[in-house]
Amino acid sequence: MPTVTPLPEGSGTSTRPAAAGWPAVLSVMTGIFAIVTTEILPIGLLTSIGSGFTVSDGTAGLMMTMPGYLAAACAPTVTVATARIDRRLMLCACMFLLASANFIAAAAPAYWAMLLSRALVGVVIGGFWSIGAGLAGRLVPAHSARRATAVIFSAVPLGSVLGVPLGTLVGDLAGWRTSFVVMGLLSVAVLVALAVLVPPLPAGKATRLTALRGMARNRDTRYALLVTVLIVLAHFGAYTYVTPFLEQATHVPPGMITVFLLAYGAAGILGNFLAGTALDRHPHAVFATAGGLIAFAALALPFLGRWDPGAIALLVLWGAGYGAVPVCSQAWFARAAPHAPEAAAVLFTASFQATLSTGALVGGAVMDRTSPSTIMMLGGATAVVAVVAVVSGARPTGSPRGDRGRRRSASGGGPGGGRRPGRPPAR
Numbered sequence: 001m002p003t004v005t006p007l008p009e010g011s012g013t014s015t016r017p018a019a020a021g022w023p024a025v026l027s028v029m030t031g032i033f034a035i036v037t038t039e040i041l042p043i044g045l046l047t048s049i050g051s052g053f054t055v056s057d058g059t060a061g062l063m064m065t066m067p068g069y070l071a072a073a074c075a076p077t078v079t080v081a082t083a084r085i086d087r088r089l090m091l092c093a094c095m096f097l098l099a100s101a102n103f104i105a106a107a108a109p110a111y112w113a114m115l116l117s118r119a120l121v122g123v124v125i126g127g128f129w130s131i132g133a134g135l136a137g138r139l140v141p142a143h144s145a146r147r148a149t150a151v152i153f154s155a156v157p158l159g160s161v162l163g164v165p166l167g168t169l170v171g172d173l174a175g176w177r178t179s180f181v182v183m184g185l186l187s188v189a190v191l192v193a194l195a196v197l198v199p200p201l202p203a204g205k206a207t208r209l210t211a212l213r214g215m216a217r218n219r220d221t222r223y224a225l226l227v228t229v230l231i232v233l234a235h236f237g238a239y240t241y242v243t244p245f246l247e248q249a250t251h252v253p254p255g256m257i258t259v260f261l262l263a264y265g266a267a268g269i270l271g272n273f274l275a276g277t278a279l280d281r282h283p284h285a286v287f288a289t290a291g292g293l294i295a296f297a298a299l300a301l302p303f304l305g306r307w308d309p310g311a312i313a314l315l316v317l318w319g320a321g322y323g324a325v326p327v328c329s330q331a332w333f334a335r336a337a338p339h340a341p342e343a344a345a346v347l348f349t350a351s352f353q354a355t356l357s358t359g360a361l362v363g364g365a366v367m368d369r370t371s372p373s374t375i376m377m378l379g380g381a382t383a384v385v386a387v388v389a390v391v392s393g394a395r396p397t398g399s400p401r402g403d404r405g406r407r408r409s410a411s412g413g414g415p416g417g418g419r420r421p422g423r424p425p426a427r
Contacts, residue, residue, distance in 0.1 A: 022140065022148070023197045024139045025136060025148045027193040028132045028135060028194070030190050032128070032129065032159070034098060034190055039067055042064060043164055043239065044164045044168030045167070045171045046060050046061070047060075047244060057241065058368035059111075062364065063118050064240050065360045067119065068356040068360070070119055071125035071126040071129075072353040075126040075130045075350040075353070076350060078126050079346050086201055088194065088195075088200055091132060091198065095128070095191040098121065102181070103180070103184045104116060104117035125349070130345050136149040137149075157272035157326065164265070165261035165262040169258040170182055215337050221347065223336075225347070226389055227332070228329040228332075228348075228355065230382060230385055232329075232352055233355050234298070234359070234379045234381075235294055238298045241363055241364075244372045245305070245375070245376060250306055263316055264315040264318060267319030267323065270323065271324045272323040275323065279328060286328055287324070287332075290324035291321065295381075295383035297321065298379040298380030299377060302377060326352075334348075359379075
């Protein structure tokens with residue numbers, strides 16, 4: 001998935017042999033996989049957790065809302081506040097918090113304890129993701145940096161489309177608390193791997209708030225933000241409550257929910273792969289196709305999803321569409337600020353997580369007052385708006401919003417103005 005051109009966070013790329021750097025890359029990727037899986041695991045266990053604490057499905061949706069909002073706040077604050085701390089130490093600290101959060105969830109005596117664990121997950125998301133997403137160029141030689149970045153980002157669809165179904169399967173077989181125990185053990189294993197395999201990564205050039213403000217003034221960044229907000233709002237506003245829909249509308253037995261989610265997950269991996277191969281040449285077409293698949297699936301579920309074959313077919317389309325969304329969104333943010341990769345990762349993380357939480361929160365409010373079918377219709381309608389936004393902003397240049405915004409980002413979007421050495425500032 002060669003969609004992001006990484007730049008080193010410190011002074012110069014790594015000179016370590018590629019074979020020595022790849023275990024470190026894989027450990028970072030596994031960390032992001034554990035984080036993504038932990039974050040959205042409640043989607044597959046929503047009704048089980050809700051009944052265990054005697055709360056409604058809408059109230060149980062707060063498990064998705066809380067970590068997202070905290071991650072949105074922590075992404076810029078943690079990155080800026082810890083800009084001078086060794087990045088390996090920060091990654092290990094985040095994984096320690098993630099393990100703690102999972103074990104708290106597994107032993108939660110009441111719903112408030114579950115929400116406390118989710119708050120810790122939000123801090124981890126904001127810190128680990130914003131730092132880890134830009135480390136590839138410091139772990140492997142320059143000629144392998146693009147491939148290493150693709151490996152790290154592959155953890156997003158893997159966690160979304162495989163981690164949740166497998167976690168749901170464990171919950172069906174041994175109870176939802178066991179799922180969090182397994183995730184806690186995985187987090188501990190990742191912590192050890194990071195401490196052993198990742199080399200010391202002294203902080204280099206700090207990401208400053210001025211860089212983030214500069215990106216916010218960038219036209220390309222605002223466009224990427226608009227499209228990301230719309231498509232993520234549509235997806236998580238509806239998909240957070242897909243399990244209640246399958247149980248109430250399709251009448252799928254609880255033990256079979258995992259099969260439906262696995263079909264969704266397998267399609268998501270395919271969608272991610274196809275998006276990664278085509279995104280460089282057709283960024284708008286790929287993003288519009290992803291949004292269109294989500295829109296069609298969500299709108300058709302209340303009508304065709306009342307039978308098992310129809311529900312599975314639509315979930316496959318939905319999974320293929322969403323599998324392309326994270327890689328498309330991150331690529332658009334990175335292209336809007338090519339000289340400030342960590343700042344782009346911070347803004348991507350903050351916007352994605354804030355919108356994820358808003359979608360889950362709004363969907364929960366609607367869920368408690370209407371029905372899962374209404375949730376699907378609203379999510380589908382929002383996805384249609386996202387597709388319209390993508391198509392209306394298409395430019396024949398082959399890159400989001402053309403080159404004008406990129407030049408503007410280069411002159412003022414990154415740390416120190418983002419100006420290339422040896423060249424005069426743009427007038």
